[in-house]
Amino acid sequence: MRTSVLKTSVLALLMSGGALIAQEDTSTSMRDYLAPEKAQRNVFEDPKGTSPAYDGVKVSVGGDFALQFQALDHSTNAPSLGNVGTTAVPNTLQVMGSDFNLPTANLDINAYLGKGIKMHLRTYLSARHHNEAWVKGGYIQVDDLDFISEGFAANIMKHARVKVGMDEINYGDYHFRRTDNAEAINNPFVGNFIMDNFSTEAFGEGYLFYNNFIGMLGVSNGKLNQTAVKGTSSNSPSVYAKIGWDKQVSTDLRVRLTGSFIQTNGLSTGGYLYSSDRAGSRYYYTLLTQNDLMGTNNYATGRFNPGFKKMKAVQINPFVKYQGLEFFGAFEHVTGNKASGMTMRPTDGDYTQLAAELLYRFGGKEQFYVGGRYNTISGKDDDVSDERKIDRFNIGGGYFMTKNILAKVEYVQQNYNDSAVWGATSALRGGEFKGLMVEATIGF
Numbered sequence: 001m002r003t004s005v006l007k008t009s010v011l012a013l014l015m016s017g018g019a020l021i022a023q024e025d026t027s028t029s030m031r032d033y034l035a036p037e038k039a040q041r042n043v044f045e046d047p048k049g050t051s052p053a054y055d056g057v058k059v060s061v062g063g064d065f066a067l068q069f070q071a072l073d074h075s076t077n078a079p080s081l082g083n084v085g086t087t088a089v090p091n092t093l094q095v096m097g098s099d100f101n102l103p104t105a106n107l108d109i110n111a112y113l114g115k116g117i118k119m120h121l122r123t124y125l126s127a128r129h130h131n132e133a134w135v136k137g138g139y140i141q142v143d144d145l146d147f148i149s150e151g152f153a154a155n156i157m158k159h160a161r162v163k164v165g166m167d168e169i170n171y172g173d174y175h176f177r178r179t180d181n182a183e184a185i186n187n188p189f190v191g192n193f194i195m196d197n198f199s200t201e202a203f204g205e206g207y208l209f210y211n212n213f214i215g216m217l218g219v220s221n222g223k224l225n226q227t228a229v230k231g232t233s234s235n236s237p238s239v240y241a242k243i244g245w246d247k248q249v250s251t252d253l254r255v256r257l258t259g260s261f262i263q264t265n266g267l268s269t270g271g272y273l274y275s276s277d278r279a280g281s282r283y284y285y286t287l288l289t290q291n292d293l294m295g296t297n298n299y300a301t302g303r304f305n306p307g308f309k310k311m312k313a314v315q316i317n318p319f320v321k322y323q324g325l326e327f328f329g330a331f332e333h334v335t336g337n338k339a340s341g342m343t344m345r346p347t348d349g350d351y352t353q354l355a356a357e358l359l360y361r362f363g364g365k366e367q368f369y370v371g372g373r374y375n376t377i378s379g380k381d382d383d384v385s386d387e388r389k390i391d392r393f394n395i396g397g398g399y400f401m402t403k404n405i406l407a408k409v410e411y412v413q414q415n416y417n418d419s420a421v422w423g424a425t426s427a428l429r430g431g432e433f434k435g436l437m438v439e440a441t442i443g444f
Contacts, residue, residue, distance in 0.1 A: 034060045034110035034118060044176045048161060048209040051116035051144050062444050064106040064182035068190060069438040071098035074286050077418050077430025093427060094288050101284050102128055104182040116144025124181050128280025129299040137200045139165025161207035169203050169220055171240050172260045173317035174330055181279035185406050185443035188359055188369060189394045191282040194304050194377050195353045199276035202226060212247040222264055224272045236265030256319040263312050271309040286433040302414060304377055304390055306351050311336025324362050330355040351379030370397035386421040404444045410437050
């Protein structure tokens, strides 16, 4: 583990030295092309425009750092006793205090490999779920075909893009605003959605940009961990698509509306859409008992995964920004099947997620903001009569000290309905956590 971290650190130092040389001759437009998410807010897909001229490989090394101070309390209506084997043991909640969480860090390498050809690679240097450095994923984005011959298919590529890699798939708009381990500068709040729709898979995507409209069709192999070995369960690709409209209507008004769809297939593939984030949740140790504090799923506290293998999901995302007032919303509905041995039941359940963020940005450079978010999921599995329901409310604000440094504070409260569907002795039954979160993050 130490060897891996050392190698990654040495690589970062070598590449950063090269980046300093490269960036002396690199314009701001080149930097923005390589990593626009670091240069401006409310960027979703990379903007489609004229590619920078190519006069040799350009490399940009960036990073993200995040640290939280957590002061959360939790409570539950679950019975006070549980069982370990045949022995009854106390099933009390872990006592929570107020202190700092584990800092997280990312290393980003972006390279310009040809006219309109961008490569991105992200490494998690420190994460809640992994204490070693490891590659999260990467991709190549092609906006021009000049590498075939100058001007090849220029009229088509003026509106088209191809993106391939092993990285997060473009389902929905929220993954552009969520916290990705240490990259928290695009998230106005501290935590991600309750059903965190984010997955890293081997994929290929084709894009079309025309008159403020965007269309995307993608296919992935549905796997988080890659192997050519075929198991006893079926492996099938996942198919997903997005269509939308995004326009700066006037100087003061921007409107965006997109709809996304994904269908996953197979018993051993496709089940990662709500469980693929291996970095971990921001709300540490909430509603964990003393018995499961070191459990394998404790990194996902505060989240919900419906556990589907085969599934169909739809997400609709409106975004409106008028002067300093900003609204982002999400409606998501997922229905699917769960594995039951080697068979599938016809339908195993469906869940609906709703989310709404309302912000007001102010200051000469909109460096301050205040706002709130409401997020809820509800639904049930077909083999039970009761439904699950979770509600979360956030209210807070932030201050961009520079465009790369953000400090934010929030009050969060999350509630689970009091139903036996969570499990007879689960701490989630009637569970609640609430309190204060403070986060500082740097992205460059």
